[in-house]
Amino acid sequence: MSKPNELADWQDHLEKKLPQPILVRVYQETRSTQDIAKPFAPKMALIIADQQTAGRGRLGRSWSSTPGASVLMSVVWPNLGKTLTHDRVSLLSGLAVARAVENVLPASKARLKWPNDVILDDCKLAGVLIEAMSSAYVIGIGLNVTRKAITDPGIAQASTCLEEHGPTMDRLHVIEILVTELIQALSDSKTDEMLVQWRDRAALGQTQTFEQAGQQITGEILDLDPDHGLIVRRDTGEIVTLPAATTSVIK
Ligand code: BTN
DSSP: OOOHHHHHHHHHHHHHHSSSOOEEEEEEEESOHHHHHGGGTTSOEEEEEEEESSOBOGGGOBOOOOTTSEEEEEEEEEOTTOOOOHHHHHHHHHHHHHHHHHHHSTTOOOEEETTTEEEETTEEEEEEEEEEOSSEEEEEEEEEOSGGGOOOHHHHTTBOOGGGTSSOOOHHHHHHHHHHHHHHHHHSOOHHHHHHHHHHHSOTTOEEEEEETTEEEEEEEEEEETTTEEEEEETTSOEEEEOGGGEEEOO
C-alpha cells in the first residue's frame, strides 16, 4: 500500500509535468476511477487510484487489483464537437498505451489485441475501457506493474506485468509517460500514421472468433477502419466491420 503523502506528491508532480493543463486527483482507494472521473466532464481530468473496490473492464467484466501493484487511472477527454468516434478513441488509446510501454521498456515490442488489450510476449499487460458521455470520453487504463496486480488465478497464466520485462518500475514515471502519450495521440491524430503504427502491432492475417449482437463471427483480421472498427473476412468470404464498443473477442 502506498503512503498517502506519496500519492499527494503525485498530484503536484503530474499537474506540473503533463504537456497540457489537466486536473489531477489521486486516491488511495475508490470504487471505479471511471465513476470518479465522469462528473468532471467535459473538463479534462486525470483520476488515479492506488486501489479500486469496484474496478470494471470491458463488456461488464470486473477488473480486480491489489494496492500498490498497478496503474489504475481514468482520463476525461472532451468531445464537445462530437468529432471523435468511439472506434478512433479506442485505436488512439490502445496505441498510446503500447507506445508508453515501449518507452519504459525500450527492448520490448508491445502488441495490440483488438480493440485495445496491450500484450507483451503473448500475455496481457494492460486493458483499456472507453466509456462515452455526451460531451466527453472517459478512458480507463489498467496496467499491471508488479505480479501482485494479477489477482485472478483464472487469467494469471495469460497475464504479465512490467516487472517481468524490466527493472522495477516507478508507477509515477509510468503514469507520466502514459498520459503524455495519450494526450499526444488524442490531440494530434494523424490517421494514416496511426494506422501504420497500429498495423505494425496488430494481429493482421490471424483468424479470430468474435461475438457481435449475439452472433458469433469467425474470420481473418484484414485491417482497421479508424471510425467504424475491425475489418474481418468471414469464413464465408463476406467482409464485415466490427465496432469496438459492442464486439467481444471470444478467442
Ligand atoms: C479491459 O481490459 O477489460 C479494460 C480494463 C480497464 C481497467 C481500468 S482500471 C482504471 C479504470 N477504472 C475502471 O474501473 N476500469 C478502468
